[in-house]
Amino acid sequence: MNPLHVRIGHIKFTNALPICHFLDKSDPEIEFIPGAPSDLNKWLAEGSVDAGLCSSLAYAELAEDFVALRGLSVSARGPVGSIFFFSKRPWEELNGAVIALPVISKSSSNLLKILLAETGITPAEYITLPSDDLPAMLEQADAALLIADDALYWSVQEHGCHLYDLGEEWNKRTGHSMTFAVCAVPKRLIEENPEKVRKIHRFFLEGKKKGLADMDAVIAQAMRMLGQTEEFWRTYFNKLRHDLDEEWAVGANAYFDAAYRHGLLKKPVKLELWGDEE
Numbered sequence: 164m165n166p167l168h169v170r171i172g173h174i175k176f177t178n179a180l181p182i183c184h185f186l187d188k189s190d191p192e193i194e195f196i197p198g199a200p201s202d203l204n205k206w207l208a209e210g211s212v213d214a215g216l217c218s219s220l221a222y223a224e225l226a227e228d229f230v231a232l233r234g235l236s237v238s239a240r241g242p243v244g245s246i247f248f249f250s251k252r253p254w255e256e257l258n259g260a261v262i263a264l265p266v267i268s269k270s271s272s273n274l275l276k277i278l279l280a281e282t283g284i285t286p287a288e289y290i291t292l293p294s295d296d297l298p299a300m301l302e303q304a305d306a307a308l309l310i311a312d313d314a315l316y317w318s319v320q321e322h323g324c325h326l327y328d329l330g331e332e333w334n335k336r337t338g339h340s341m342t343f344a345v346c347a348v349p350k351r352l353i354e355e356n357p358e359k360v361r362k363i364h365r366f367f368l369e370g371k372k373k374g375l376a377d378m379d380a381v382i383a384q385a386m387r388m389l390g391q392t393e394e395f396w397r398t399y400f401n402k403l404r405h406d407l408d409e410e411w412a413v414g415a416n417a418y419f420d421a422a423y424r425h426g427l428l429k430k431p432v433k434l435e436l437w438g439d440e441e
């Protein structure tokens with residue numbers, strides 16, 4: 164195989180569209196494999212893709228062997244608009260509750276565990292369920308976390324729940340931004356084939372540059388995927404940031420520290436940025 168042939172995993176949901184919509188899918192050297200964050204986390208860990216957006220906490224678990232590409236993430240400082248906790252009871256009454264987590268998430272599920280623990284809430288049980296059907300989740304649980312397109316969809320349906328945005332809850336408690344996804348690359352690949360990693364990095368940054376310069380096209384694609392109005396998507400994408408530098412790393416590192424403190428990471432981890440933005 165051509166040494167510059169690349170296998171890229173990309174998140175198939177609308178939150179990654181500003182980076183992924185304009186990725187040049189015509190390049191025969193680049194193979195695209197769309198998936199949910201849980202798929203990407205697995206593919207990166209087992210080495211079946213060379214690079215890809217994955218849950219920030221999955222990167223943190225692999226941090227000895229992976230770096231995060233500079234300038235690429237799914238982040239928010241405050242409300243994120245697509246990570247929602249739907250609860251039949253108010254937050255402060257969730258002691259002893261059964262909490263449903265979405266099978267596709269790692270960052271947000273663990274963020275919820277951190278936030279509940281830090282506000283003195285001890286659920287009876289966490290269960291992991293498919294997350295495209297909120298009423299089905301709430302038949303088995305007192306509250307359910309949804310992410311990405313499922314969260315966007317169900318947040319505008321009649322659901323009768325208390326609704327909490329985890330980006331907002333994290334920011335209110337800590338003052339930090341939250342990074343939900345990073346673009347991870349194995350250190351081994353940088354040692355073996357730095358040219359290939361530079362190519363992957365340029366490729367993603369180019370996609371993001373085009374996406375941010377043409378949000379009308381990004382929004383049109385989001386509308387094809389999930390409906391809703393142009394205004395809905397403009398408001399949503401204004402909450403998201405897709406950058407990653409030393410400043411955004413502060414929030415990511417605060418999250419990794421909290422995950423370690425709560426026993427959700429085996430070792431303390433600092434985000435390792437790789438590459439230049441230009």
Ligand SMILES: C=C(O[C@@H]1C=C(C(=O)O)C=C[C@H]1O)C(=O)O
Pocket residue numbers: 174178179200217218219237238243245246267268269270271272310311312343344
């Ligand atoms: C902002 C989002 O972040 C996503 C949440 C993830 C997680 O919880 O593991 C992983 C990737 C992100 O793209 C979203 O789902 O809308």
